[in-house]
Amino acid sequence: MGRDVQQREFTHDDRQRYRQKVRRCLDVFALMLDELRFDADRPLTGLEIELNLVDGESNPAMKNAEILRYMASPMLQTELGQFNLEINVPPRLIAEDGLAAYEEGLRTTLAQLEERAAKADAAVALIGILPTLQPEHTVLENLSANPRYRLLNSQIMNERGENMEIDIRGVERFTTTMDSIAPEAACTSIQFHLQVSPEQFPAYWNASQAITALQLAVGSNSPYAFGHRLWSETRIALFTQATDVRPEELRVQGVRPRVWFGERWITSIFDLFEENVRYFPPLLPLMETEDPLEVLRSGGIPRLGELRLHNGTVYRWNRPVYDVMDGRPHLRVENRVLPAGPTVVDMMANAALYYGLVRTLAEEDRPLWTKLPFTAAEANFYSAARRGIEAVGQWPGAGEGRFSELLLHRLLPLAYEGLDRFGVDPEVRDRLLGIIERRCALRRTGATWQTAMVNKLEKGGLDRPAALREMLTRYRRYSQANAPVHTWPLE
Numbered sequence: 001m002g003r004d005v006q007q008r009e010f011t012h013d014d015r016q017r018y019r020q021k022v023r024r025c026l027d028v029f030a031l032m033l034d035e036l037r038f039d040a041d042r043p044l045t046g047l048e049i050e051l052n053l054v055d056g057e058s059n060p061a062m063k064n065a066e067i068l069r070y071m072a073s074p075m076l077q078t079e080l081g082q083f084n085l086e087i088n089v090p091p092r093l094i095a096e097d098g099l100a101a102y103e104e105g106l107r108t109t110l111a112q113l114e115e116r117a118a119k120a121d122a123a124v125a126l127i128g129i130l131p132t133l134q135p136e137h138t139v140l141e142n143l144s145a146n147p148r149y150r151l152l153n154s155q156i157m158n159e160r161g162e163n164m165e166i167d168i169r170g171v172e173r174f175t176t177t178m179d180s181i182a183p184e185a186a187c188t189s190i191q192f193h194l195q196v197s198p199e200q201f202p203a204y205w206n207a208s209q210a211i212t213a214l215q216l217a218v219g220s221n222s223p224y225a226f227g228h229r230l231w232s233e234t235r236i237a238l239f240t241q242a243t244d245v246r247p248e249e250l251r252v253q254g255v256r257p258r259v260w261f262g263e264r265w266i267t268s269i270f271d272l273f274e275e276n277v278r279y280f281p282p283l284l285p286l287m288e289t290e291d292p293l294e295v296l297r298s299g300g301i302p303r304l305g306e307l308r309l310h311n312g313t314v315y316r317w318n319r320p321v322y323d324v325m326d327g328r329p330h331l332r333v334e335n336r337v338l339p340a341g342p343t344v345v346d347m348m349a350n351a352a353l354y355y356g357l358v359r360t361l362a363e364e365d366r367p368l369w370t371k372l373p374f375t376a377a378e379a380n381f382y383s384a385a386r387r388g389i390e391a392v393g394q395w396p397g398a399g400e401g402r403f404s405e406l407l408l409h410r411l412l413p414l415a416y417e418g419l420d421r422f423g424v425d426p427e428v429r430d431r432l433l434g435i436i437e438r439r440c441a442l443r444r445t446g447a448t449w450q451t452a453m454v455n456k457l458e459k460g461g462l463d464r465p466a467a468l469r470e471m472l473t474r475y476r477r478y479s480q481a482n483a484p485v486h487t488w489p490l491e
Helices: 012-035 064-070 098-119 147-160 182-186 201-210 212-219 235-242 248-252 269-279 292-297 305-311 344-362 374-390 403-422 426-442 446-459 464-481
Strands: 045-054 076-078 084-092 123-125 164-169 173-178 190-196 318-325 328-335 392-395 399-402
Touching: 012 269, 012 292, 012 305, 045 098, 045 344, 064 076, 064 084, 064 098, 084 098, 098 123, 098 344, 098 426, 123 464, 164 235, 182 235, 190 201, 190 344, 201 212, 201 269, 201 318, 201 328, 201 344, 201 374, 212 344, 212 374, 212 403, 212 426, 235 374, 269 305, 269 318, 305 318, 328 344, 344 403, 344 426, 374 392, 374 403, 374 446, 392 403, 399 403, 403 426, 446 464
Parallel strands: none
Antiparallel strands: 045 084, 045 123, 045 190, 076 084, 164 173, 190 328, 318 328, 392 399
16 A cells, blocks of 8 residues: 555545446446556566664664655655565566676665665565564564554544454474554565466466475575564564454354455455455545546546555465556566575575566466365465574475475476576576575475574574574575575574
């Protein structure tokens, strides 16, 4: 939900009119899918990266507004917490050296950001959950200044009707009660966008859903939250619980959460938008003046603002996106599974795996999702979130096994093939997918490095808070050097 808002209160009439407008937008979207040509000639990709800000003691630094004053850039914007920033990377093709250009551009932007952050006595941490973050940091007062965050908080808390309960059971257990959605700010991710045609969208979304477990197994980087060792990718559990509008009674009844894996393979992008409208009440009934049907009838391209806003408040791990650029409509799959970090090159390796594997699987003659039950894909997803590189799950033709072995022996060649279809330079392809191969072979990820380092420091006499601070200090140093995480030392 990137738009700025000022309205703070909504009436019953506001909500009723908004619901009617969302349904009108949905009807117009159905017409557009039948009648219009969507922009898909050049399959552009895009990246969004959320990051954390820390002070000299490796604690969260509530400095995003100050840093943005030092570095005014269209690529940078605030995120939920004052200790967060987001980088929106301009879209591009990944053909030839596109992935390498992403890497070079991100490293330049981060170097500039580090320089500006230093003026505010802060620094950048590319990590899924800041391990030094404590409950006292995730409070309403530390939300970013933009009114949209307070408004979103009030609407979620009003719909829930009671405080948020966080209860994550992993290697250790963390429980707390919070009076706002501020704990969500702990979760920072990298999001991959891929532009596709309406005809291609179901296959690409289904393939994206199927490979989430593989992504998490080799990309987990969030083993600690609020001082506790929890899941390998604790973001999955924390984000789900920190935005849950359902009190206990509705959870027991099976009401769907707004952070959602989904429940079936799809045959059209319309399935997802229609589910979002049918299952989830509006959170932010903000109206626009556009009449989408009149715009369409007059030969224009509707923005569908209400439908897009509503879609942005349903947090699927693979989200459907409708947008208009240069007067042409287009559709994107937004893959939201992975954490930020540990390094730029690691994130680009994760991007190479996603784009390559999803393309090959989406274009197979016999689709993967005709052989893999959706419930198995969901079970794989949560297994990988909990156990990371050690996770085990099901895969068609391979039975049950470790995802890292599945990648090494069966699926990495498919990722190579997919990047070839995109026209990626072989040198770039081999370097980035080689990083994934070494992670699998060595069973080393950001999550395993963090936990191994903390264990070492604790055995050396540090208590947990001191060990987490020291680990993060070393993590940031290695992250800036941009050596892949599987090469990081543990001395």
